[in-house]
Amino acid sequence: MNFLQKILGAFQKTPAGPAPESALKTIALLIVDRDVTADASPETRFGGLPSAGAGFAWPRCRSCGEPMQFQGQIRPPGALHLHLLFMCTNHPGECYQFEADGGGNAVITVQADHLQLATAPAEGETVRDTRYGARLQTVVAQEYSDAFSAYEGRRREVLGQIGGAADWIQSDDTPACTACEAPMQFVAQLESGPDYQTEMNFAGGCGYLFECHCSGISGKFLWQC
Numbered sequence: 001m002n003f004l005q006k007i008l009g010a011f012q013k014t015p016a017g018p019a020p021e022s023a024l025k026t027i028a029l030l031i032v033d034r035d036v037t038a039d040a041s042p043e044t045r046f047g048g049l050p051s052a053g054a055g056f057a058w059p060r061c062r063s064c065g066e067p068m069q070f071q072g073q074i075r076p077p078g079a080l081h082l083h084l085l086f087m088c089t090n091h092p093g094e095c096y097q098f099e100a101d102g103g104g105n106a107v108i109t110v111q112a113d114h115l116q117l118a119t120a121p122a123e124g125e126t127v128r129d130t131r132y133g134a135r136l137q138t139v140v141a142q143e144y145s146d147a148f149s150a151y152e153g154r155r156r157e158v159l160g161q162i163g164g165a166a167d168w169i170q171s172d173d174t175p176a177c178t179a180c181e182a183p184m185q186f187v188a189q190l191e192s193g194p195d196y197q198t199e200m201n202f203a204g205g206c207g208y209l210f211e212c213h214c215s216g217i218s219g220k221f222l223w224q225c
Contacts, residue, residue: 046072062103107219184210
């Protein structure tokens with residue numbers, strides 16, 4: 001979802017008068033923080049190499065068989081785990097990168113301790129040429145798109161939201177857990193990134209991360225535009 005789409009969406013959803021207090025929510029925006037190091041980290045950040053532990057295996061695309069590109073890692077507030085996000089960028093648009101179960105993206109969940117930087121495979125597009133972290137900024141609004149539109153800084157600084165509820169561009173596409181088949185819990189909604197040269201390829205849209213705790217912790221990812 002590009003800036004113009006968000007503005008048009010904001011106009012379409014604008015109520016006739018002020019929103020009732022019952023409709024307002026505290027939304028936790030992710031704002032870019034460029035003060036990050038190249039070391040392993042237990043916190044949310046994007047680009048560079050993933051922070052993982054022993055036994056980590058770099059995921060490969062189910063469609064083309066090539067290594068996926070690391071997009072970033074998300075730590076839910078207060079959680080003891082990280083979700084590592086990967087997406088195939090070897091053949092854009094051909095490997096079902098936008099689907100939660102298409103095999104063109106992957107979520108690897110690791111414990112947020114005893115971390116070390118993973119080693120990227122030598123072949124394929126595996127690492128984004130950027131590195132940045134995220135800080136939280138809370139905004140009271142009806143939904144994420146309103147909080148995004150109300151941000152007073154450069155809009156590219158908004159990396160998405162964490163917690164709360166998904167603000168779908170299209171229809172609700174909450175994935176089902178592979179193990180228990182129940183709808184998964186929303187974790188984060190992601191923008192493509194602060195710089196168009198190194199952004200995550202969501203085709204101008206947003207990414208959506210979900211998790212389930214039914215048997216350990218598992219995650220799924222998808223995007224809409």
